[in-house]
Amino acid sequence: MKNLSFLPEFLQKAYVFQGIEAFANLPYFQKDEEGNLVISPQYRRPVIDMHTHLCMAFVLPLRVDMAKTTEEVQYYLPADAKIDLHKYQSHNIPNMKKVKRDLTIMTLTKRGMRTTHTSANMLRDMDRMGIEKSLILAIDYPILSKNSEYVLQQCQKHSRFVGYGSVHPLSRGVEKKLDRLVELGAKGVKMHPSVQLIRPDHPKAIRLYRLCAERNLPVFFHCGPVGVEPYISRRRCRLIYYQRALEKCLDTVFILGHSGALELEKAIELEKLHPRVYYEICGPGLRSLRKLLLSVSLDRIFYGTDWPFYHQSIQLSKVFITTEDFPNKEEVRDKILYENAKNFLENYLS
Numbered sequence: 001m002k003n004l005s006f007l008p009e010f011l012q013k014a015y016v017f018q019g020i021e022a023f024a025n026l027p028y029f030q031k032d033e034e035g036n037l038v039i040s041p042q043y044r045r046p047v048i049d050m051h052t053h054l055c056m057a058f059v060l061p062l063r064v065d066m067a068k069t070t071e072e073v074q075y076y077l078p079a080d081a082k083i084d085l086h087k088y089q090s091h092n093i094p095n096m097k098k099v100k101r102d103l104t105i106m107t108l109t110k111r112g113m114r115t116t117h118t119s120a121n122m123l124r125d126m127d128r129m130g131i132e133k134s135l136i137l138a139i140d141y142p143i144l145s146k147n148s149e150y151v152l153q154q155c156q157k158h159s160r161f162v163g164y165g166s167v168h169p170l171s172r173g174v175e176k177k178l179d180r181l182v183e184l185g186a187k188g189v190k191m192h193p194s195v196q197l198i199r200p201d202h203p204k205a206i207r208l209y210r211l212c213a214e215r216n217l218p219v220f221f222h223c224g225p226v227g228v229e230p231y232i233s234r235r236r237c238r239l240i241y242y243q244r245a246l247e248k249c250l251d252t253v254f255i256l257g258h259s260g261a262l263e264l265e266k267a268i269e270l271e272k273l274h275p276r277v278y279y280e281i282c283g284p285g286l287r288s289l290r291k292l293l294l295s296v297s298l299d300r301i302f303y304g305t306d307w308p309f310y311h312q313s314i315q316l317s318k319v320f321i322t323t324e325d326f327p328n329k330e331e332v333r334d335k336i337l338y339e340n341a342k343n344f345l346e347n348y349l350s
Protein backbone atom coordinates (compact mmCIF):
# COMPACT_ATOMS: atom_id res chain seq x y z
CA MET A 1 0.00 0.00 0.00
CA LYS A 2 1.31 3.40 -0.96
CA ASN A 3 1.83 6.06 1.63
CA LEU A 4 -1.13 8.40 1.17
CA SER A 5 -0.26 10.76 3.99
CA PHE A 6 0.26 13.66 1.56
CA LEU A 7 -3.35 13.34 0.44
CA PRO A 8 -6.15 15.45 1.84
CA GLU A 9 -9.27 13.56 2.80
CA PHE A 10 -11.22 14.46 -0.33
CA LEU A 11 -8.57 12.70 -2.42
CA GLN A 12 -8.83 9.51 -0.44
CA LYS A 13 -12.48 8.93 -1.33
CA ALA A 14 -13.67 7.08 -4.44
CA TYR A 15 -14.25 8.87 -7.74
CA VAL A 16 -16.08 6.33 -9.89
CA PHE A 17 -18.48 7.39 -12.64
CA GLN A 18 -20.86 5.26 -14.66
CA GLY A 19 -20.22 6.85 -18.04
CA ILE A 20 -19.49 10.41 -19.13
CA GLU A 21 -23.06 11.49 -18.31
CA ALA A 22 -22.35 10.94 -14.62
CA PHE A 23 -19.78 13.74 -14.67
CA ALA A 24 -22.78 16.10 -14.60
CA ASN A 25 -22.96 15.20 -10.89
CA LEU A 26 -19.75 17.16 -10.35
CA PRO A 27 -20.14 20.93 -9.96
CA TYR A 28 -17.82 21.47 -12.94
CA PHE A 29 -20.27 20.17 -15.54
CA GLN A 30 -23.92 20.22 -16.50
CA LYS A 31 -26.11 19.13 -19.38
CA ASP A 32 -27.24 21.40 -22.18
CA GLU A 33 -30.78 21.38 -23.63
CA GLU A 34 -29.99 18.41 -25.87
CA GLY A 35 -28.55 16.43 -22.97
CA ASN A 36 -24.87 16.86 -23.91
CA LEU A 37 -22.29 17.29 -21.18
CA VAL A 38 -20.94 20.88 -21.15
CA ILE A 39 -18.71 22.75 -18.74
CA SER A 40 -20.63 24.75 -16.11
CA PRO A 41 -20.63 28.52 -16.74
CA GLN A 42 -18.75 29.31 -13.51
CA TYR A 43 -15.92 26.95 -14.52
CA ARG A 44 -15.80 27.93 -18.19
CA ARG A 45 -12.50 29.58 -19.08
CA PRO A 46 -10.12 29.47 -22.05
CA VAL A 47 -8.41 26.08 -22.21
CA ILE A 48 -5.69 24.73 -24.49
CA ASP A 49 -5.57 20.96 -25.03
CA MET A 50 -1.95 19.95 -25.64
CA HIS A 51 -2.53 16.30 -26.57
CA THR A 52 -5.00 15.17 -29.23
CA HIS A 53 -5.16 13.05 -32.36
CA LEU A 54 -7.36 12.88 -35.42
CA CYS A 55 -8.24 9.76 -37.34
CA MET A 56 -5.01 8.20 -38.61
CA ALA A 57 -4.19 6.04 -41.63
CA PHE A 58 -1.36 3.63 -42.27
CA VAL A 59 -0.43 1.88 -45.54
CA LEU A 60 -3.42 3.27 -47.48
CA PRO A 61 -4.42 6.94 -47.82
CA LEU A 62 -6.86 8.43 -45.32
CA ARG A 63 -10.38 7.82 -46.58
CA VAL A 64 -12.42 9.47 -43.84
CA ASP A 65 -14.26 12.77 -44.37
CA MET A 66 -12.75 15.05 -41.72
CA ALA A 67 -15.43 17.74 -42.23
CA LYS A 68 -18.21 15.40 -41.18
CA THR A 69 -19.97 15.50 -37.83
CA THR A 70 -21.60 12.36 -36.53
CA GLU A 71 -24.26 12.18 -33.87
CA GLU A 72 -21.84 10.64 -31.40
CA VAL A 73 -18.08 10.31 -31.06
CA GLN A 74 -16.89 6.76 -30.42
CA TYR A 75 -14.13 7.38 -27.89
CA TYR A 76 -11.75 4.51 -27.27
CA LEU A 77 -12.86 4.70 -23.65
CA PRO A 78 -16.58 4.44 -24.53
CA ALA A 79 -18.87 7.18 -23.25
CA ASP A 80 -20.91 4.66 -21.27
CA ALA A 81 -17.97 2.84 -19.64
CA LYS A 82 -17.24 2.93 -15.92
CA ILE A 83 -14.51 5.46 -15.16
CA ASP A 84 -12.43 5.43 -12.00
CA LEU A 85 -10.41 8.64 -11.74
CA HIS A 86 -7.95 7.01 -9.35
CA LYS A 87 -6.91 4.49 -11.99
CA TYR A 88 -4.38 5.11 -14.72
CA GLN A 89 -6.72 6.32 -17.45
CA SER A 90 -6.26 3.61 -20.08
CA HIS A 91 -6.90 0.93 -17.45
CA ASN A 92 -10.56 1.98 -17.60
CA ILE A 93 -10.87 0.87 -21.25
CA PRO A 94 -13.05 -2.28 -21.15
CA ASN A 95 -12.16 -3.67 -24.58
CA MET A 96 -8.56 -2.97 -25.54
CA LYS A 97 -8.69 -5.51 -28.36
CA LYS A 98 -11.32 -3.45 -30.14
CA VAL A 99 -9.19 -0.31 -29.77
CA LYS A 100 -6.11 -2.03 -31.17
CA ARG A 101 -8.13 -3.36 -34.08
CA ASP A 102 -9.43 0.13 -34.86
CA LEU A 103 -5.88 1.53 -34.81
CA THR A 104 -4.44 -1.21 -37.03
CA ILE A 105 -6.45 -3.32 -39.47
CA MET A 106 -9.38 -0.87 -39.57
CA THR A 107 -7.10 1.95 -40.75
CA LEU A 108 -7.16 0.16 -44.11
CA THR A 109 -10.89 0.79 -44.38
CA LYS A 110 -13.43 3.61 -44.39
CA ARG A 111 -15.10 2.12 -41.36
CA GLY A 112 -14.64 1.74 -37.64
CA MET A 113 -14.77 3.95 -34.55
CA ARG A 114 -12.14 6.05 -36.29
CA THR A 115 -14.68 7.49 -38.75
CA THR A 116 -16.00 9.59 -35.86
CA HIS A 117 -12.55 11.01 -35.05
CA THR A 118 -12.99 13.94 -37.42
CA SER A 119 -11.99 17.60 -37.18
CA ALA A 120 -15.63 18.62 -37.12
CA ASN A 121 -16.38 16.33 -34.16
CA MET A 122 -13.33 17.52 -32.26
CA LEU A 123 -14.31 21.17 -32.75
CA ARG A 124 -17.83 20.45 -31.47
CA ASP A 125 -16.43 18.74 -28.35
CA MET A 126 -14.02 21.65 -27.82
CA ASP A 127 -16.94 24.10 -27.87
CA ARG A 128 -18.81 22.12 -25.24
CA MET A 129 -15.84 22.15 -22.88
CA GLY A 130 -14.61 25.70 -23.59
CA ILE A 131 -11.42 24.53 -25.27
CA GLU A 132 -9.98 27.28 -27.41
CA LYS A 133 -7.17 25.40 -29.16
CA SER A 134 -5.99 21.82 -29.59
CA LEU A 135 -2.53 20.54 -30.36
CA ILE A 136 -2.85 17.64 -32.81
CA LEU A 137 -0.11 15.03 -32.90
CA ALA A 138 0.73 12.92 -35.93
CA ILE A 139 2.45 9.53 -35.79
CA ASP A 140 4.27 8.08 -38.80
CA TYR A 141 6.19 4.94 -39.68
CA PRO A 142 9.42 5.09 -41.73
CA ILE A 143 7.32 4.35 -44.82
CA LEU A 144 3.68 3.83 -45.76
CA SER A 145 2.08 6.58 -43.73
CA LYS A 146 1.39 10.24 -44.34
CA ASN A 147 -0.30 11.24 -41.10
CA SER A 148 1.80 14.38 -40.72
CA GLU A 149 0.47 15.67 -44.02
CA TYR A 150 -3.14 14.90 -43.05
CA VAL A 151 -2.80 16.58 -39.66
CA LEU A 152 -1.06 19.66 -41.03
CA GLN A 153 -3.68 20.02 -43.77
CA GLN A 154 -6.38 20.12 -41.10
CA CYS A 155 -4.37 22.72 -39.17
CA GLN A 156 -4.24 24.91 -42.30
CA LYS A 157 -8.02 24.70 -42.49
CA HIS A 158 -8.81 25.33 -38.84
CA SER A 159 -7.16 28.15 -36.90
CA ARG A 160 -8.03 26.46 -33.58
CA PHE A 161 -5.70 23.57 -34.39
CA VAL A 162 -1.92 23.53 -33.97
CA GLY A 163 -0.06 20.59 -35.52
CA TYR A 164 2.98 18.55 -34.62
CA GLY A 165 4.36 16.34 -37.37
CA SER A 166 6.22 13.07 -37.17
CA VAL A 167 9.44 11.87 -38.74
CA HIS A 168 10.52 8.33 -37.98
CA PRO A 169 14.18 8.44 -36.81
CA LEU A 170 15.01 5.43 -39.02
CA SER A 171 13.52 6.90 -42.19
CA ARG A 172 15.70 8.21 -45.00
CA GLY A 173 16.39 11.92 -45.40
CA VAL A 174 15.38 12.95 -41.88
CA GLU A 175 16.64 16.52 -42.30
CA LYS A 176 14.73 17.06 -45.51
CA LYS A 177 11.61 15.57 -43.98
CA LEU A 178 11.85 17.91 -40.98
CA ASP A 179 12.24 20.91 -43.27
CA ARG A 180 9.24 19.78 -45.26
CA LEU A 181 7.18 19.53 -42.06
CA VAL A 182 8.15 23.08 -41.15
CA GLU A 183 7.05 24.26 -44.61
CA LEU A 184 3.72 22.55 -44.09
CA GLY A 185 3.29 24.40 -40.77
CA ALA A 186 4.42 21.87 -38.15
CA LYS A 187 5.27 23.53 -34.82
CA GLY A 188 6.95 20.51 -33.27
CA VAL A 189 7.56 16.79 -33.64
CA LYS A 190 5.80 13.87 -31.99
CA MET A 191 7.78 10.79 -31.03
CA HIS A 192 5.99 7.60 -29.98
CA PRO A 193 8.54 4.90 -29.06
CA SER A 194 5.85 2.28 -28.47
CA VAL A 195 3.96 2.69 -31.76
CA GLN A 196 7.05 3.58 -33.80
CA LEU A 197 8.94 0.59 -32.34
CA ILE A 198 12.13 2.44 -31.42
CA ARG A 199 13.76 3.18 -28.09
CA PRO A 200 13.75 6.87 -27.15
CA ASP A 201 17.55 6.83 -26.72
CA HIS A 202 18.36 5.12 -30.04
CA PRO A 203 21.31 7.00 -31.64
CA LYS A 204 19.17 7.92 -34.64
CA ALA A 205 16.47 9.24 -32.34
CA ILE A 206 19.07 11.37 -30.53
CA ARG A 207 20.10 12.76 -33.90
CA LEU A 208 16.47 13.60 -34.65
CA TYR A 209 16.05 15.52 -31.36
CA ARG A 210 19.18 17.57 -32.09
CA LEU A 211 17.95 18.39 -35.58
CA CYS A 212 14.65 19.47 -34.01
CA ALA A 213 16.50 21.83 -31.64
CA GLU A 214 18.27 23.44 -34.61
CA ARG A 215 14.87 24.17 -36.11
CA ASN A 216 13.27 25.42 -32.89
CA LEU A 217 10.91 22.43 -32.90
CA PRO A 218 9.96 20.96 -29.51
CA VAL A 219 9.74 17.15 -29.25
CA PHE A 220 6.54 15.70 -27.82
CA PHE A 221 7.14 12.24 -26.34
CA HIS A 222 4.68 9.53 -25.62
CA CYS A 223 6.47 9.06 -22.31
CA GLY A 224 6.38 6.04 -20.06
CA PRO A 225 4.90 2.54 -19.91
CA VAL A 226 1.11 2.41 -19.64
CA GLY A 227 0.65 -1.31 -19.01
CA VAL A 228 -1.65 -2.15 -21.93
CA GLU A 229 0.98 -2.26 -24.67
CA PRO A 230 2.86 -5.45 -25.69
CA TYR A 231 5.69 -6.43 -23.35
CA ILE A 232 8.43 -5.35 -25.76
CA SER A 233 6.88 -1.87 -26.16
CA ARG A 234 6.50 -1.52 -22.42
CA ARG A 235 10.19 -2.19 -21.97
CA ARG A 236 11.03 0.28 -24.71
CA CYS A 237 9.10 2.99 -22.84
CA ARG A 238 10.95 2.70 -19.54
CA LEU A 239 11.90 6.07 -18.09
CA ILE A 240 15.60 5.29 -17.98
CA TYR A 241 15.71 5.46 -21.80
CA TYR A 242 14.01 8.85 -21.85
CA GLN A 243 16.41 10.04 -19.20
CA ARG A 244 19.38 9.05 -21.37
CA ALA A 245 17.87 10.87 -24.33
CA LEU A 246 17.26 14.03 -22.31
CA GLU A 247 20.78 14.01 -20.89
CA LYS A 248 22.20 13.91 -24.40
CA CYS A 249 20.00 16.67 -25.78
CA LEU A 250 20.05 19.59 -23.36
CA ASP A 251 19.22 22.07 -26.14
CA THR A 252 16.07 20.27 -27.24
CA VAL A 253 12.73 21.19 -25.69
CA PHE A 254 10.83 18.11 -24.55
CA ILE A 255 7.21 17.60 -23.56
CA LEU A 256 6.64 14.38 -21.64
CA GLY A 257 3.23 13.17 -22.80
CA HIS A 258 1.42 11.31 -19.96
CA SER A 259 4.11 12.65 -17.55
CA GLY A 260 5.90 9.30 -17.52
CA ALA A 261 2.66 7.30 -17.20
CA LEU A 262 3.20 4.44 -14.72
CA GLU A 263 6.72 5.73 -14.01
CA LEU A 264 5.58 9.23 -13.11
CA GLU A 265 7.83 9.39 -10.07
CA LYS A 266 10.90 8.87 -12.23
CA ALA A 267 9.64 11.49 -14.69
CA ILE A 268 9.44 14.00 -11.83
CA GLU A 269 13.20 13.59 -11.33
CA LEU A 270 13.89 14.67 -14.91
CA GLU A 271 13.02 18.27 -14.12
CA LYS A 272 16.34 18.54 -12.27
CA LEU A 273 18.31 17.00 -15.12
CA HIS A 274 17.01 19.01 -18.00
CA PRO A 275 16.38 22.76 -18.26
CA ARG A 276 13.63 22.52 -20.88
CA VAL A 277 11.30 19.72 -19.97
CA TYR A 278 7.50 20.01 -19.69
CA TYR A 279 4.79 17.66 -18.42
CA GLU A 280 1.53 16.87 -20.21
CA ILE A 281 -0.85 15.32 -17.74
CA CYS A 282 -3.25 13.02 -19.57
CA GLY A 283 -3.23 9.55 -18.03
CA PRO A 284 -2.14 9.47 -14.37
CA GLY A 285 -4.86 8.94 -11.79
CA LEU A 286 -5.79 11.56 -9.19
CA ARG A 287 -3.15 10.59 -6.63
CA SER A 288 -0.31 10.55 -9.13
CA LEU A 289 -1.42 13.80 -10.68
CA ARG A 290 -1.54 15.39 -7.25
CA LYS A 291 1.99 14.19 -6.61
CA LEU A 292 3.18 15.74 -9.86
CA LEU A 293 1.52 19.08 -9.08
CA LEU A 294 3.23 19.17 -5.69
CA SER A 295 6.63 18.12 -7.06
CA VAL A 296 7.46 20.04 -10.22
CA SER A 297 7.16 23.70 -11.13
CA LEU A 298 3.55 24.56 -11.95
CA ASP A 299 4.84 26.57 -14.92
CA ARG A 300 5.86 23.33 -16.61
CA ILE A 301 2.51 21.59 -16.68
CA PHE A 302 0.16 21.30 -19.67
CA TYR A 303 -3.40 20.05 -19.78
CA GLY A 304 -3.99 17.35 -22.41
CA THR A 305 -6.78 14.89 -23.12
CA ASP A 306 -5.62 12.37 -25.73
CA TRP A 307 -8.91 12.88 -27.60
CA PRO A 308 -10.34 10.68 -29.23
CA PHE A 309 -9.19 8.09 -26.70
CA TYR A 310 -11.04 10.00 -23.99
CA HIS A 311 -13.77 12.55 -23.53
CA GLN A 312 -12.19 15.88 -22.52
CA SER A 313 -14.21 16.13 -19.30
CA ILE A 314 -12.22 13.33 -17.66
CA GLN A 315 -8.95 15.21 -17.56
CA LEU A 316 -10.68 18.52 -16.77
CA SER A 317 -12.25 16.89 -13.72
CA LYS A 318 -8.87 15.65 -12.56
CA VAL A 319 -7.37 19.14 -12.77
CA PHE A 320 -10.28 20.65 -10.85
CA ILE A 321 -10.36 17.94 -8.18
CA THR A 322 -6.61 17.81 -7.51
CA THR A 323 -6.38 21.58 -7.09
CA GLU A 324 -9.52 21.94 -4.98
CA ASP A 325 -7.65 22.81 -1.76
CA PHE A 326 -4.90 24.95 -3.30
CA PRO A 327 -5.01 28.41 -1.71
CA ASN A 328 -4.58 30.08 -5.10
CA LYS A 329 -6.51 27.45 -7.02
CA GLU A 330 -7.96 29.68 -9.75
CA GLU A 331 -4.51 30.96 -10.61
CA VAL A 332 -3.08 27.42 -10.69
CA ARG A 333 -5.93 26.14 -12.85
CA ASP A 334 -5.46 29.01 -15.31
CA LYS A 335 -1.79 28.16 -15.57
CA ILE A 336 -2.32 24.45 -16.18
CA LEU A 337 -5.34 24.75 -18.43
CA TYR A 338 -4.25 27.76 -20.46
CA GLU A 339 -1.44 30.17 -19.61
CA ASN A 340 1.48 27.73 -19.74
CA ALA A 341 0.40 26.34 -23.10
CA LYS A 342 -0.34 29.77 -24.53
CA ASN A 343 3.11 31.10 -23.63
CA PHE A 344 4.76 27.95 -24.86
CA LEU A 345 2.98 27.90 -28.22
CA GLU A 346 3.79 31.57 -28.76
CA ASN A 347 7.49 30.87 -28.17
CA TYR A 348 7.62 27.99 -30.61
CA LEU A 349 5.45 29.25 -33.44
CA SER A 350 8.47 29.61 -35.70
Ligand SMILES: [Zn+2]
Binds near residue numbers: 053306
Ligand atom coordinates in the same frame (compact mmCIF):
# COMPACT_ATOMS: atom_id res chain seq x y z
ZN1 LIG B 1 -1.78 10.30 -27.60
